[in-house]
Amino acid sequence: MKSRKTKDIILNVVKYTFLGFWGLIVLFPFYWMIISSLKGYGAYNSEYIPKFYAADPTFENYKSAFTTVNLGGYFFNTVIFAVVTTAIMLVVITLAAFAFARLDFKGKNIVFTVFLSLMMIPNELIIITNFVTITDMGLRNTFTGLILPSVTSVFYIYLLKENFEQIPENLYKAAKVDGTSDFKYLIRVMIPICKPTMITITILKIIECWNSFVWPRLITDNEKYYLVSNGIQEIRENGFGRENIPAMMAAVVVISVPLIILFFVFRKQIMAGVQKSGTKG
Amino acid sequence: MKVVLDKLTKRFPNRNKKIKTEVTAVDNFCFEIPDGTLVGLLGPSGCGKSTTLNLISGLEKPTEGRVFFGDTDVTDMAPEDRGVGLVFQNYALYPHLTVQQNIMFPLQNFRGERKLTKEVMLEKTLEAAKLVQIDGLMERKPNELSGGQQQRVAIARALVKAPKVLLLDEPLSNLDARLRLQTREEIRRIQRETKVTTIFVTHDQEEAMSISDLIVVMKDGRVHQIGKPQEVYDDPANLFVAKFLGTPPINVFKGRVKKHMIYIGDNAILKAEKAEDGDVYVGIRPEGFIPDEKGELEVSLKGLEVMGRDTTIVSDHKDCENVEIRSIVSAETRIDTAAGSIRFKVKPAKTHIFDAESGERIYY
Amino acid sequence: MKKNNLKGWLYLLPAIIFLGIFMIYPLIDVLIYSFEEGYNFASQTHNGTGWYNYSYVLHDTYFLQALKNTFILVIITVPLSTGTALLIAMALSSIKKLRELFQTVFFLPYVTNTLAVGLVFMILFKKTAYSDGMVNLLINFFGGESVDFIDGPYWAKMLVLCIYTVWIVMPFKILILTGALASVKDDLYKAAKIDSTPKWRVFTRITLPMISPMIFYLVITGFIGAFKAYSDAVALFGTDLNAAQMNTLVGYIYDMLYGSSGGYPSYASAAALILFCIVLTITCINLMVSKKSVVKGV
Numbered sequence: 018m019k020s021r022k023t024k025d026i027i028l029n030v031v032k033y034t035f036l037g038f039w040g041l042i043v044l045f046p047f048y049w050m051i052i053s054s055l056k057g058y059g060a061y062n063s064e065y066i067p068k069f070y071a072a073d074p075t076f077e078n079y080k081s082a083f084t085t086v087n088l089g090g091y092f093f094n095t096v097i098f099a100v101v102t103t104a105i106m107l108v109v110i111t112l113a114a115f116a117f118a119r120l121d122f123k124g125k126n127i128v129f130t131v132f133l134s135l136m137m138i139p140n141e142l143i144i145i146t147n148f149v150t151i152t153d154m155g156l157r158n159t160f161t162g163l164i165l166p167s168v169t170s171v172f173y174i175y176l177l178k179e180n181f182e183q184i185p186e187n188l189y190k191a192a193k194v195d196g197t198s199d200f201k202y203l204i205r206v207m208i209p210i211c212k213p214t215m216i217t218i219t220i221l222k223i224i225e226c227w228n229s230f231v232w233p234r235l236i237t238d239n240e241k242y243y244l245v246s247n248g249i250q251e252i253r254e255n256g257f258g259r260e261n262i263p264a265m266m267a268a269v270v271v272i273s274v275p276l277i278i279l280f281f282v283f284r285k286q287i288m289a290g291v292q293k294s295g296t297k298g
Numbered sequence: 299m300k301v302v303l304d305k306l307t308k309r310f311p312n313r314n315k316k317i318k319t320e321v322t323a324v325d326n327f328c329f330e331i332p333d334g335t336l337v338g339l340l341g342p343s344g345c346g347k348s349t350t351l352n353l354i355s356g357l358e359k360p361t362e363g364r365v366f367f368g369d370t371d372v373t374d375m376a377p378e379d380r381g382v383g384l385v386f387q388n389y390a391l392y393p394h395l396t397v398q399q400n401i402m403f404p405l406q407n408f409r410g411e412r413k414l415t416k417e418v419m420l421e422k423t424l425e426a427a428k429l430v431q432i433d434g435l436m437e438r439k440p441n442e443l444s445g446g447q448q449q450r451v452a453i454a455r456a457l458v459k460a461p462k463v464l465l466l467d468e469p470l471s472n473l474d475a476r477l478r479l480q481t482r483e484e485i486r487r488i489q490r491e492t493k494v495t496t497i498f499v500t501h502d503q504e505e506a507m508s509i510s511d512l513i514v515v516m517k518d519g520r521v522h523q524i525g526k527p528q529e530v531y532d533d534p535a536n537l538f539v540a541k542f543l544g545t546p547p548i549n550v551f552k553g554r555v556k557k558h559m560i561y562i563g564d565n566a567i568l569k570a571e572k573a574e575d576g577d578v579y580v581g582i583r584p585e586g587f588i589p590d591e592k593g594e595l596e597v598s599l600k601g602l603e604v605m606g607r608d609t610t611i612v613s614d615h616k617d618c619e620n621v622e623i624r625s626i627v628s629a630e631t632r633i634d635t636a637a638g639s640i641r642f643k644v645k646p647a648k649t650h651i652f653d654a655e656s657g658e659r660i661y662y
Numbered sequence: 663m664k665k666n667n668l669k670g671w672l673y674l675l676p677a678i679i680f681l682g683i684f685m686i687y688p689l690i691d692v693l694i695y696s697f698e699e700g701y702n703f704a705s706q707t708h709n710g711t712g713w714y715n716y717s718y719v720l721h722d723t724y725f726l727q728a729l730k731n732t733f734i735l736v737i738i739t740v741p742l743s744t745g746t747a748l749l750i751a752m753a754l755s756s757i758k759k760l761r762e763l764f765q766t767v768f769f770l771p772y773v774t775n776t777l778a779v780g781l782v783f784m785i786l787f788k789k790t791a792y793s794d795g796m797v798n799l800l801i802n803f804f805g806g807e808s809v810d811f812i813d814g815p816y817w818a819k820m821l822v823l824c825i826y827t828v829w830i831v832m833p834f835k836i837l838i839l840t841g842a843l844a845s846v847k848d849d850l851y852k853a854a855k856i857d858s859t860p861k862w863r864v865f866t867r868i869t870l871p872m873i874s875p876m877i878f879y880l881v882i883t884g885f886i887g888a889f890k891a892y893s894d895a896v897a898l899f900g901t902d903l904n905a906a907q908m909n910t911l912v913g914y915i916y917d918m919l920y921g922s923s924g925g926y927p928s929y930a931s932a933a934a935l936i937l938f939c940i941v942l943t944i945t946c947i948n949l950m951v952s953k954k955s956v957v958k959g960v
Contacts, residue, residue: 032753033760039750040767042829046782047770049796053785062792066799113677122670128678135685139941141890141912141934145695145919145927146688169680187390190357195404195459196378199669205403209394228775230893231912234901235920246777246893253781254900262785269778280773288769288837295838295879 050273054078054266061263078267087240088268091248098163098233098244099226103219105168110218113174115203118181119189135171140231148235158239166232172294173218180214181207217290220283227276245272299368299462299495301331301354306363308349323349325519327363331497331512336489338506338527339499340542341516347499350516351465354497355382367462378407380463383456383494387468389448391440397451398436401426404459426458429488446477453485457492464489466498470505482509503543507531515539532647537657540581540650546610546626550619553580553651560651560662563617567594567644570651570662577654579619586648587611587625589633593641597623602635609633613640695931708928715932724904725933728914734820735827735910736888743828744880747835752869754836755843765840772833780897783826787811787898812898819899819908826894831887835880842876843869878952882945889941892916911937 053061055071055078082088116122117129147166156162184207192202208215230246237243243251252268280287306327309320323346331337339347352358354365356377364373372380391400405419414422427433430450440448449469456464469485470478486509489496500506506513507527515522515530515538523535534540540548551562555573559566562580587595589611597613600622609631613623625642627633633640651660671678695701696715698708719725754764771779786796789810798808809815811822846869854864892912895903903909904917911933917923918930 029757032757036750036753036757036760036764039746040764043767043770043832046779046786046829049786050779050782065793067793067796109676109680112673116670116673120670120673122667125670128674132677132681135681138685138689139886139890139938141915142692142938143685143688145915145930145934146691147684148919149691149927150683150688165680166684169677169684171681174677185388185390187386187388188392191384191386191390191455192403193357194355194377194382194384195455196407197403201407206392206394210392212394224773228777230777230896231916235916246775249775249777249781250896250901265781266785269781272775272778276773276775277770280770284766284769287773288765291772291834292837292841295834295841295883 047273050266050269053263054270056263058261058263078264079271081264082268082271085264086248086252086268087243088248088252088271090241091243091245092271094160094242095227095244097160098229099223101160102164102167102226103222105164106170106173106222107215107219109169110174110177111203111208111215113169114177114181115199115207117174117178119203119207120199132171132174136175144232144235147232151236156236158237158242160242162236163233163242163244167226167229170222173222176218176293177211177214180211184210213286216283217286217293220279220287221290221294223279224276224287248272300333301463301495301497302366303327303329303350303354304364304366306350306353306365307361308346308353308358309361322519324353324360327521329514329521329524331495333495334493335511336486336496336509337498338510338513339497339516340503340506340513341501342542343501345516346519347501347516348467349519351384351467351497351499354463355384355465356380381459381461383459383461383464385449385452385456385464385466385469387471389440389452389472391448391451391455393440396437396439397427397432397443398423400440400451401454401458404455408459422458426454429457429491430454430484444477445473446481449473449481450484453488457488457494461494464492464494464496466496468499468501470500471502478505485509504545507543515542517542534581534650534659536659537579537581537652540652540659544583546584546624547620548581548583548650549623549625551580551582551615552617552619552654553578555651555660555662560649562595562615565594565596568646568649568662573651573660573662578651578660579654579657581650581652582625582644583648584610584624584626586645587627587642588645589627589631589640590643591641593643595642595644596639597642598638599633599635599640602633604629611640692931692934695928696935698928701926701928715928716936719929719932719936722929724909724917725911725914727904727907728909728911731820731823731908732889732891732911735824735891736885738824739827739831739888740881740884742824743831743835744877744884746828747832747839747880748877750832750836751839751843754840765836768836769833771830772837776830776893777897780826780894783822783829784812784898787822789814813906816907819906822898823891823895823908826898827888827891830894831884835884838876838880839873842873846872875952878948882948882952885944885948886941889937889944911940 052069052071055074055076056064056068057073057075057077060071060073117125151157151162151166154162156165188206189202192206197205228246229244230250233242233244233247234250237247240251249268249272252265306324307322308324309322312319312321325346327350339350341347349358353360356372356375356379360373364371366372367380392403395403402419402423405414405422408414424433424436427436430453432447432450432454435443435447435451440451443451449472453466453469466485470481473481482505485496485498498510510527512524513527513530514524517538523530523539525533530539531543534543537550541550553560553562554577555561555570555575557575558569558571558573560568560570560573560578560580567580595615597615597618600612600614603610603612607629608626609629611623611625611627611633613625615623651662652658653660697711697713699710699712699714701708750768754761754768757764787798788795789798789808789812794802794808795811797811802808809818811818850868850872851864854868859867890912891910895908895910895913899906899908902922903913904923909917915930915933915937918926918933
């Protein structure tokens with residue numbers, strides 16, 4: 018009996034050490050970027066052996082992140098990009114999901130099958146033509162060009178359609194008998210009932226927008242239209258002078274913070290949403 | 299508003315797409331529901347009751363036939379133009395709206411000259427809520443209500459727009475036994491107060507018998523009998539109707555008519571002057587047995603169930619189609635339980651005979 | 663119910679327009695591009711059709727380098743991350759205290775900007791004139807020699823890329839596996855306990871078979887994801903990946919399309935289709951293997 022107890026204790030110690038170790042690996046980069054961003058330029062470069070704390074913390078780096086390079090501009094662009102893309106996408110996918118879930122029309126099943134098969138198409142295949150299309154339309158270095166290709170998501174249409182279909186059919190019949198139009202039923206009944214899913218989709222899309230790099234890199238070469246990902250790359254290659262690492266780290270902190278706040282506020286929805294996207298996709 | 303169904307037929311394509319034949323859910327319905335009555339559509343599940351209801355509400359279009367509200371042909375009208383209120387088995391309340399918002403919802407759909415002001419809407423909502431006695435729960439959400447309360451909200455929502463016809467689809471089947479009794483009285487009361495023509499669907503004969511002015515007994519998409527509950531019970535049109543109504547159910551025996559006598563086994567139990575010779579089913583209601591030493595029908599006694607007010611005699615007969623014969627007699631009747639068998643006289647009014655082939659009633 | 667033919671299509675219209683222009687048309691177009699020889703971006707003309715673009719790409723040393731890099735990355739990171747994630751998920755599932763905290767912390771990399779945090783990794787690993795960097799400090803502490811992981815030897819660069827890739831993909835895998843472990847019915851474990859089944863046997867005969875579909879799912883998506891690696895490489899080594907010998911297949915496609923070496927949509931299309939075929943083949947092999955093993959497991 019006793020030996021089993023000690024075995025359990027040892028096992029627990031091993032487990033917690035292991036988990037703690039991984040926690041350290043996950044958190045350390047975050048810690049390092051914050052601590053480095055608080056060190057002065059001179060202080061940082063004089064530390065041959067880096068210190069684990071900022072001896073003389075300064076916010077100077079944050080100031081120069083917004084003044085020396087156009088971090089504020091990148092930030093603003095990304096917010097516009099994320100908000101507009103997500104808003105348009107929500108409208109498009111809601112209408113489509115409603116058509117699939119509640120309306121009955123010729124060719125519905127065929128279209129749905131085509132949509133589903135589009136989920137398997139990798140981005141790399143289509144991005145080439147999209148690049149040419151947007152260039153030909155003269156939409157390089159515009160928000161329109163940035164936004165247009167990402168305002169539909171087959172996966173989110175699918176997710177929302179599944180959710181819409183869980184609403185009992187009788188609710189629709191009841192609304193019909195009361196003279197509710199399809200559109201009004203969608204707005205007044207379906208969307209409010211599916212609010213949790215809509216919120217999850219919104220957050221996941223915003224995260225996706227915030228982190229998008231490849232498409233903006235292809236479509237913008239004017240610094241005025243850079244998003245944060247491209248901005249940080251720009252900062253790294255031509256920004257503060259290559260070696261001003263504390264200032265770079267300040268920029269990294271500024272870029273990371275909004276998403277981390279979003280994560281802590283909507284932790285449950287985000288994790289549930291990602292899990293769903295993983296198990297259903 | 300009287301409701302007339304004229305040769306109403308609804309066929310669905312078979313669910314199994316390989317089979318080309320269609321399924322007939324409602325077959326050539328003809329009947330008239332007088333204004334202000336409470337009608338029960340009664341039948342086993344899958345008999346086309348709900349389809350009939352959907353045809354009346356307009357949620358389904360008939361394959362053939364017409365539906366009239368009063369003198370107006372509403373067959374081609376959309377549900378919202380017919381002015382019907384519909385209550386679903388599972389209530390179909392909007393889960394994200396409060397009781398008040400749920401009841402008000404239909405009013406907010408009015409357009410054009412029917413459009414109401416906010417005050418009128420609130421007034422009508424309160425009125426409907428008071429009618430079903432839920433005016434104290436206006437700010438609750440559906441999931442904070444009991445089943446019975448949800449049912450009331452659903453009825454209020456159906457009544458708030460003053461429908462010409464109120465339709466209830468299995469309104470009681472989601473409630474527990476006690477609430478069911480209470481709610482069916484409630485439905486009766488509300489119907490009396492509003493005098494709206496009401497049609498409700500149920501598979502529970504007791505429910506239909508207890509509150510309806512008229513019942514419509516259905517099976518396999520056909521109407522088998524229409525009438526006042528007591529009439530249908532006393533005077534069933536065929537074996538199905540006789541078996542479907544009444545608890546405990548009617549006792550059915552294999553029998554025959556010979557020389558104007560009705561036989562069960564070798565016992566001639568009743569005279570039948572008008573009936574032809576041939577095989578029949580004999581149905582005897584539980585209350586149609588009188589224990590009598592000189593009785594014509596002898597059965598083997600299996601036991602007694604004493605209920606206080608009355609006594610059920612459980613017995614057996616080789617020609618009986620039921621699992622056992624149940625007969626109800628008054629509690630004062632003395633019965634010798636030690637005896638292996640018992641003799642009954644039967645009441646002619648409680649005894650019906652049916653054609654052995656078609657199941658149709660034979661009058662004797 | 664009456665059919666709302668027109669209405670249905672109207673509701674679908676926006677989605678169909680966007681998908682048509684930005685997904686279906688490009689899909690056909692990329693095929694055409696890949697066979698158009700000598701395509702000129704400026705005049706949008708070409709002088710023939712054939713397999714030349716494919717043959718060019720397959721003989722391009724940059725492409726071969728990218729292919730090699732991608733394969734190494736896939737082969738190292740997929741098993742490593744899936745295995746580690748399984749260990750972590752199992753440890754997580756077996757504890758009660760601090761579980762939520764660990765889950766939250768472990769998920770953090772999912773919501774970070776790959777480019778931004780990549781910079782932090784670069785700094786941790788980079789050796790400069792001023793400092794050998796955090797990681798080299800650790801290596802020195804254990805008696806090793808300092809290495810420049812960012813501008814140094816190939817294996818060192820590959821190592822950093824692998825480490826960063828694993829760091830990035832772990833949250834998803836841990837989350838999915840924790841979910842899969844939680845979905846194994848408790849009754850099964852209770853039944854096993856009553857039969858006093860040893861722990862390792864419970865794991866190999868109950869847990870593993872029950873979650874094996876999810877593991878295979880993660881392996882397949884892991885392969886697909888790793889084949890598409892790009893931004894993490896850019897984050898560590900900058901946009902000129904060819905010069906750093908660290909390019910990936912996706913990086914090669916984009917470089918062909920745009921940038922200092924760009925302007926060749928035909929080559930990019932051919933490379934994209936080659937990538938697609940590789941991914942498709944490997945996914946099919948994976949599916950076949952998983953079908954066999956999963957059935958055997960259950």
